[in-house]
Amino acid sequence: MQLIDQHTKAIMEGCKERARDVGLSFDDESLEYVVTNRDMLELSPKVMIPTMYDYWVHDVEVLQGKGKYELYPSNPFETVINTRPAISFYNDNNPDWLNVMIFYHVIGHIDFFQNNLYFKHTWDDDFAGQALADKRTIARLRSEKGRWVDYVIEFARSLDNQVDYHGVLADQHRPARNSLPARVDYYFDVFLQDEQQVRVNEYVQEIERYNKCVRENPQGGEDEFFQPILNQHPEFAAMFEKEGGGRRERGRDLLQFLIDHSDFLDRDENKWMKTILQIVRKTSLYFQPQIRTKIMNEGWASYWHETLFMRDDRIGGHEVDFARVNSAVTSMPRVGLNPYALGMRLFYFIEEAADKGRYSQQFLSLLDRDQRRKFDQGTGTGQDFIFAVRENLNDFLFVNNFIEQDFVTRNKLFVADKVLDEQRMVWQWYVKSRSADDYKAMVKEQLYHPPHITIDLDQTGNDALFLVHHFEGKPLVKEFIHNTLLGTEFLWGRKVMLETTEVKSIKKPDAQQPVLPGMGPIPDHEAEPEIEWQRVRYTMKDRKLSKGLV
């Protein structure tokens, strides 16, 4: 891997200036590397993070198909990674004009990484640096513990889609609580009352002592207050830590829960495993916003590479070359879902609508088609509006809020479906619906959405870890339950239970509809299979899985 040459770097810096002029904002520094096939061999299994920890599964071909993008929520062929400074990768024989286009695209991504609020938890650190430290930690552990390190990585990774990303985000965005430090809360609310069960006058004395300490010494008063307590109750610090260090347990973050509450991991000989769980969790959290903003991120980058390229004075004579590449990237496929194309068109659409003041009560209450078409208040706030969109939304909100009938109709979008022509062994694709609601539902269906599984804190105790899958109309992949629970049992040290919903029976429609060649299928709403659901509980105990009805 080597840095791009000075000539190309100068082009990049020129692109940055022009991008800043139109309002994009990003750090000054960025690193651009030329990558060869050989580099790609090493980088792509590590999802383009050069410093990612080693793990044998990265080296083996991963089984394709089944739920692939749910399992691996990161694309190994991204051109830019969200590090500080941002690192981007280039083919070594790109002509200058193509680099201009790609640089604008990359700058669009960097702007998105550094301004979209879903990335907020990644803003303070350089992930490449962290990953390098983690890689070394894991290498060291591997030299001590051998293949058990890989087992722990495996088990931790099997739960890495069950991290409380939204909780982490919420903590990031919640204004600092104007209350007492967690340790003080714990001491007065739990330790004194539940553990020591002190009498009221002792409790009040402690409060007075605390107030006095803080009043006399605003800086170190708290430590001064705790000094005698720590001397008298050496167990206090450990108990506080065990209670989650003041974190309120929400039961939504499986990995963090195991780190905080597993007795097994807390044993001296097993404490090293927690380090690995932390690393896996952190890595997962790092990738979460990327997969949840794919359409927006690619749409935003495409919007800007198109806009800025056409304005760039340095690329005269290459408009046609650009048009060819750009249309391949941003054209809507006849059948399929291209995030570049969809996202970019949506940004253009939103900008235009906002320019005309259409995101207003006035416009929304208009029903007359002609009036809607002509509606234009000339507010001209489109640019501001799309910048706000890129800052505040993720794919779900983007799609859910802005895909509307005008957008679908204008871009001639539809939902396609296919039927099998058995005679000729071809799938026949047909237009199923041109309604915006259907299109929106179809796109939402494709979005990354791991199952919602929480820990039932009431039923979880010394005996068992109790997981509850909140059913959302889709069952879990059954074949994966065994090994996932096996790993969880290992990390928890005791039995683990999972409550989920499964199909009890499916009533098939009576007969298959005959399809005439050349004709679309007849809509067959009554032919829907009827599904009966049942709630089941899996129990993993001593590496044996059993299942019972709830």
Next chain:
Amino acid sequence: MSARDHEKPARPGDHKVPEAPAAPDYTPGVDIIHQVWNTPYVYGDLTFIQAMGTPRGAYTARIGSLDELMELDKKREEDGFPRKIRIGKLVKPGRGGHQKVIVVPTTVEEKFVHDPNFKQDEEGGGAGGSGDGAEGEVIGEQPVRPQEGEGEGTGPGQGEGGPHEMESNAYDLGKILTEQFSLPNLRDKGKKRSLTKYTYDLTDRNRGFGQLLDKKATLRQVVETNINLGRIDPARDIDTSEFLVAPRDRIYRILSREKDFESQAVVFFLRDYSGSMSGKPTEVVVSQHVMIYSWILYQYAGQVESRFILHDTEAKEVDDFYTYYNSRVAGGTKVATAFRLVNEIVQQENLARDYNIYVFHGTDGDDWDTEGKESIPEIEQMMTYAARIGVTIAENSYGTPGETEVEKYLKGSGLLEKKKNLIRLDVMSESAEEPRIIQGIKNLISE
């Protein structure tokens, strides 16, 4: 999406088979759709904008060898965890009898994920589309099987990465299956037979007399003799006319008896290729047949001949595995025809005398001969000479398990119990995964 040429997926090296299956006839006026990428996550900038292909190179650059990988996997079992490596998609032996199998070690990281194959309601189903066309209008056709040169399920510019393939020959695969997946060794290789023939050829050498003078060897011997006699001085030019020739320097070729190894086993692979078999049932059956083939090859140390037979309502023998794997036809099913053809071949070529004969049949269980009136007698005849008959049923998902015709009449005949050492039945679902397929082999070939 018009992919630029250099964006086309990197194909694994060995696939250039001249006779790709013929493309179906398309209806004029509709688009031909080769691939549909309906998930936004297959798109990556490097491949999509920069046209960088998937890196090419074997995974062996990072992993020592398949053996090493399998060794680690075996350790998992000792540590009390299930194995993770699957030997993955096995790509067929090449044409012309090359026993080439691509072994792709694969694995999957299990997590709690929604089942993507599950579709409850129509809402949210389907794929995105754009362009003209009224609701209900057919706008494009896509072949059910990917055509040559198109990968299935790969993203634009190969978002999913090309398989880090490893070529291994079928013999190695058989070894892996036998050793790592504890497939049984063949204990009784059937009736004891002379497994060798003798031929006579001028292969041995003899000094002094024989049928044919071996001039080169004789000259060498003459030189050696003369060196020993001190008649050659390396400092001077050698005058060959000065050489003495002893009678025993003359070396002759003589006629001698040579062992000529013959194949020890013939394996018949039979497969239903009627319409109902298309897709998953074929995959399951063919995967299993490759593995059985490899296993037998290993067991007989390479001395195996294989024959491939396809049938719908008629049976035909095909030359190679490629045709066997790729052929399809829309039509009914008569299992008996295939068995009859095997019987005919065995009789005509007099195979029963010299070979251990194995017959493996793969089907989805459909048979027009619902009671097996034709099939059962053919099977009984086969049992007179075959070392093992294995019938695999890959059940279609729309049927009731255990209710296929073939299964019913085989069970009804009582042969499965009476002649347990000669015939086996294995029934699995069409969506069976590799561990199940390997288990199926055990069912079919165990003692």
